Amino acid sequence: MASSSSSVPDWKYHVFLNFRGEDTRRTFICHLYEALVRKSINTFIDDEELRKGNDLSQLLTAISDSRLSVVVFSQNYGSSTWCLKELVQILQCMDQKKQIVIPIFYQVDPSHVRKIEGSFEKAFSKHELDPNADMEEVQRWRSALQRAPNLCGWDSQNYQ
Numbered sequence: 397m398a399s400s401s402s403s404v405p406d407w408k409y410h411v412f413l414n415f416r417g418e419d420t421r422r423t424f425i426c427h428l429y430e431a432l433v434r435k436s437i438n439t440f441i442d443d444e445e446l447r448k449g450n451d452l453s454q455l456l457t458a459i460s461d462s463r464l465s466v467v468v469f470s471q472n473y474g475s476s477t478w479c480l481k482e483l484v485q486i487l488q489c490m491d492q493k494k495q496i497v498i499p500i501f502y503q504v505d506p507s508h509v510r511k512i513e514g515s516f517e518k519a520f521s522k523h524e525l526d527p528n529a530d531m532e533e534v535q536r537w538r539s540a541l542q543r544a545p546n547l548c549g550w551d552s553q554n555y556q
Contacts (some may be wrong), residue, residue, distance in 0.1 A: 409430065
């Protein structure tokens with residue numbers, strides 16, 4: 397009889413945090429990260445130095461190596477191509493590896509994310525006007541933003 401454990405993925409991290417640093421790193425994210433670490437939850441958080449090195453592949457690998465991803469949508473989330481690329485990868489891992497995904501809407505209305513309104517609409521106007529942008533990739537970002545808010549998650553406006 398074959399061992400059932402061979403079909404269980406070997407997760408390097410319990411949690412991957414996906415967030416827009418300028419909006420949430422020093423407010424919400426630092427507290428969330430500290431709380432997870434206190435509970436001995438192995439959590440991947442990118443540091444600012446990683447982004448300066450432009451090494452997205454390390455982040456995408458960390459996503460694949462995580463059991464759960466927490467996606468923190470915030471005011472400027474849609475303007476970050478890194479956040480959007482990570483989101484696409486997270487949803488692929490959800491579909492292919494059964495990764496758990498929990499969206500958190502930090503001071504943004506979930507419907508603005510889903511409908512690409514407000515700051516998300518402004519960000520996508522810029523992405524679409526960028527002459528170097530890959531329009532197929534921009535469409536994948538749009539689809540991911542429209543899909544993610546339908547997952548069960550938290551809206552910070554309900555907890556103020």
